[in-house]
Amino acid sequence: MAEPYHLFVGGYGGCIYTLEFTPPSQGKKATLTETRPSSGGEGSTVVKSAGAAPTWLTLxxxxxYLYATDEWNEPQGLLTAYKVDPKTLALKKLSTVSSLGMWPCHSSLLEHTHPRKFVSTNYKGSSIVVHQVKEDGDFDSEVETVVHSLAERGTPGPHSWRQTQQHPHEAHVDRTAKVLVVSDLGTDDLRVYLISPSGTLTHHVDVALTPSSGPRHVAFSPPTVSRSTLYVLNELSNSVSVFRVTYADNEASTPSFELLQDSISTLPDAPKGTQSPFERWHASEIKVHPSGKWLYIANRAEDHDPLNGTKEGENDSVAIFPIDIDTGKVEPKGRKLIDCGGRGPRHFAFSTESKRERKGGDGEEDLWVAIAVHDSDEVVLSKVKEEDGTWEEMARLDGLGRPGIALWV
Structure with a gap:
């Protein structure tokens, strides 16, 4: 029998859910269920103490330890730390601190530094915030929090209403764990920081993108690929930019970025059925296949409405690009579009991102992908086909509070 996987799911409904996915085995179909449903409370596997919108989770x-960002608290967002029960995965709240800015939308835990640091991005607050983390996983309230304000840097892009100020959307740690890349949707660039052994961030370089691109998220080529390549998802232009990353020495102290490809569209030839015009499409997530062979980008065909999305209408798509392993470049002519399983895919992740050591057995050689389909209010589990990287749906679960992230445990 296949060993089950688990996921934490957060979103705009004010809850964190714990799901169990059991792959198909011995003639039985795959299942996706909510573990120990309850009405909430301390220790429950349905947690309601993470604020109004725990839209990003970091494990x-x-x-x-699990960390949740509450995007909607006013006037400043909130960050909550939890202790994870090793057997039941129940979450015990440790503390909640301010994000020191509005709309925290992404976070990363720096575990290779001493002490550990927690980095979050405030989308509307135009800042990157660094909290110190204690040995017990809780935020260290006795140490001053470091705020890197972006309010005075760069020039907001030309987009009439999405680029009126700086909008850091992601703080992504590279595969050396010594470089932090912050994508700024508001200024059409990437702000690159060096991470010191003590967790101090030092600005290194800004990498410019095409005006009105609106960079949202980035992805690096996996360790299985010798050449380091950075792929940038541009939300406003629904496109991909590709950079070769070169490190000057073994300490990864001075990475440089060379543009290889730019403005590669993720869109189909035309909207279908009831889908909106392309100017209302907003690409949302980007991932590289663990083998390094394919690049995936999720397309959203509607304006993002956190609370009032609907299942009605055409499903959204995921664009798949073949990658030339030798150069890191994507092959635009080889692009495929597959059904994501619903409307409004805000996040997706591969099962290789699970931090659990697995015992092996039926289905262990298979690769799975979890898609948080926000407007449809569902999480969809699909199998990734080894031969061409496309997906085949295995199971789904609805009623999950407008999911914004599906995180493998």
């Missing part, structure tokens, strides 16, 4: 590598 420590030992699976001992």
């Amino acid at each position: 420590s590598s030992d699976r001992a």
Whole structure:
């Protein structure tokens, strides 16, 4: 029998859910269920103490601590730390601190520094914030929090209403764990920081993108590929930019970025059925296949409405690009579009991102992808086909509070 996987799911409904996915095995179909449903409360597997909109979740590598960002608290967002029960995965709240800015939308845990640091991006607050983390996983309230304000840097892009100010959307740690890349949707550039052994961030370089691109998220080529390549998802232009990353020495102290490809469209030839015009499409997530062979980008065909999305209408798509392993470039002519399983895919992740050591058995050689389909209010589990990288749906679960992230445990 296949060993089950688990996921934490957060979103705009004010809850964190714990799901169990059991792959198909011995003639039985795959299942996706909510573990120990309850009405909430301390220790429950349905947690309601993470604020109004826990839209991003970060799990420590030992699976001992989970961190949630509350995007909607006013006037400043909130960050909550949880202790994860190793057996039941129930979450025990440790503390909640301010994000020191509005709309925290992404976070990363720096585990290779001493002490550990927690980095969050305030989309509307135009800042990157660094909290110190204690040995017990909680935020260290006795140490001053460091705020890197972006309000005075760069020039907002030309987009009439999405680029009126700086909008850091992601703080992504590279595969060396020594470089932090912050994508600024408001200024059409990437702000690159060096991470010191103590967790101090030092600005290194800004990487410019085409005006009105609106960079949202980035993805690096996996460790299985010798050449380091950075792929940038541009939300406003629904496109991909590709950079070769070169490190000057073994310490990864001075990475440089060379543009290889730009403005590669993720869109189909035309909207279908009831889908909106392309100017209302907003690409949302980007991932590289663990083998490095394919690049995936999720397309959203509607304006993002956190609370009032609907299942009605055409499903959205995921664009798949073949990658030339030798150069890191994507092959635009080889692009495929597949059904994501619903409307409004805000996040997706591969099962290789699970931090759990698995025992092997039926289905262990298979690769799975979890898609948080926000407007449809569902999480969809699909199998990734080895031969061409496309997906085949296995299971789904609805009623999950407008999911914004599906995180493998």
